[in-house]
Amino acid sequence: MRRVAVLGTGHSNYMFRSEKPSTELMSETAMEAIIDSGLMPGDIQAFLMGNAWGAFEEGQSTLQSYVANEIGCYNIPATRLEGACSSGTMAVREGFIWVASGFYDIVLVGGVERATALPTPLATRVFVTCADSLYEWPTGFVYPASFGMLAHLYCRTYNIPLSKLEGIMACVSVQSHEYALLNPKAQIHKKLTKEDVLNSPMVATPLRLHNCCPFTDGSAAIVLASEEFAKKLDKRPVYIAGVGQASSGRISSQSAYYPRIRSREVSSRQAYRMAGITPEDIDLCELHDCFSIASLIAAEGLGFFEYGTAGDAWEKGNTRIGGKIPINISGGLKAKGHPVGATGVGQVVEVTQQLRGELMEQGRQVEGARYGMTDTMGADGVVTNIILTTEK
């Protein structure tokens, strides 16, 4: 296995109602990543793309072929991967395998979604196609319902009063919105107070509007290359240190493990093992905060905190820059946004820029970071992908 470097990055503004179709959204950030790498489209040997519901959003499947052609990467292999909200990170992991194996030297990885091309109620229906359609969706398990259930289960399992959890979850949202204010690409630029969160409309008890991430349009891209190639080209190589992917079945098959997410715990251990590190080595993490409760569950499942204690970290500022483990300094899914197929690629872009020290001007640089982690979960935990990145 060869070492794999992340070269250039591309990242669109995350937004509500993009005026551009996904082909253009994806092509623009793909070109941004290629140019940022100091390459030309003809240098790209293959393209991997995460996209969940292009067929619903725009009547467009197989988008990857059209994008490859659009950006002048003629006739290269172009593959679309779908793993619900984890689709983008799934594509990054695949790109890692393609390059690490020596199958290709230079691979473009992208992700795109235009979720707000759908009217919001329809988007809710389309999103939940990733949950079990036979037994669970018909009973009303859209995601706010599932994660609301996880929040109640979290309280019960760790003996935390619901009112306390509501306060903690408000802190999670407040922090994400605060950092998103410093991220020019974020979808939501709006300072929140704890009271704003606690007074926002109830969506699915105990989750309120400001405990839920928005629907988002956007795209992101990275170029992956072999270490040998990267060293010729780039003065600030960032490497993939480990990857992990795992699946789970429908909610009913996970019930004995909930509120912990088994696919996350399996995949993150794979990634730590591959990198030869432990959670203590991680200097910043972008994790899957589709709902505020998901942040707590993720931070514990990744090994940063004891189970049932992540709330303290948010309340005490230990998840901020300068804290024990800076989490979602991009604004996270909650405030940066969640353009499903793009989300994981955008997380890797964020971590790469952090490891390169490129975010000083934005006022949200995690200084001296050596290891970054991304965690992207699909549906009710049916898939999780983990990418560990290092500047070493």
Added chain:
Amino acid sequence: MRRVAVLGTGHSNYMFRSEKPSTELMSETAMEAIIDSGLMPGDIQAFLMGNAWGAFEEGQSTLQSYVANEIGCYNIPATRLEGACSSGTMAVREGFIWVASGFYDIVLVGGVERATALPTPLATRVFVTCADSLYEWPTGFVYPASFGMLAHLYCRTYNIPLSKLEGIMACVSVQSHEYALLNPKAQIHKKLTKEDVLNSPMVATPLRLHNCCPFTDGSAAIVLASEEFAKKLDKRPVYIAGVGQASSGRISSQSAYYPRIRSREVSSRQAYRMAGITPEDIDLCELHDCFSIASLIAAEGLGFFEYGTAGDAWEKGNTRIGGKIPINISGGLKAKGHPVGATGVGQVVEVTQQLRGELMEQGRQVEGARYGMTDTMGADGVVTNIILTTEK
């Protein structure tokens, strides 16, 4: 790169209106392939699955995770690939990379589609999401229209009278239906005469009903393993000798090349180069005959015949068992059926069984075959995947 073997295979009946949901359809053939390999579900390290439109057909995306759990392959990486009609073969190629690279030793690859869960007019609309949605679909380019256009272009390019081409295309359909009669898994068991084809209803000039493949439900699966592992287990190893994948853009970007399909010609040359062989070495081929004209274009693009001459081969029986190059001895997409996400995996199953000499009883064994080829094209040529298999 390690050599990769195809171990066991699984193949459902191809059918109209499956009573089973895709999860079950896929799980059954996945288990069939695992058992045929002499393995247990716990031996499977990863799962790749081709599926194009589960979200439309059953409101189910991310099917791969549910299938993995269903068959007892708990928490393994499970990845869905979408490349239109080529999705299944795309998954096979990916499985090849995963095993050849040493990333995994034993990978399950499957494909499933339940296209006839949709009413036929809606299926036509859903299928064409893989064609360009911005400029071409709105002008009426559903697939019968595109391939009708290719037929006219074929006549013009190679100076063949349309009436002659209609006769040739009828021969193509007649042969496929004849062999499908010998294939118990085929969707259509109905002998056709040339007259039946020529008198069937016109769909899109010059393509008549019996020049078009049906909508199909079905699934197929194979287990891939490293050579080292395969040798311990299997007395009849069949190996993947080469793979290829290429993309193209929308029809308008391919017009200077049509009726030839550039993605096919690029991907098949990759596969031949990897295997170190030429078209003359191929002993049988399963190719993408979504419409009869597509058979001719494919057989020429793969290098079996000079451009504009493939029709002679079908008319003279050179594409039959005992002929120069036996083609679609399964019945092909036309009569065996075309369950999109499963199609390419089903082709590999067919070729594997041929190379193992397992089809003698069915009366359609290509004796002494050493190299088999599968060709699976997506949409209007926007993607093609090629798998070369050998018993050597």
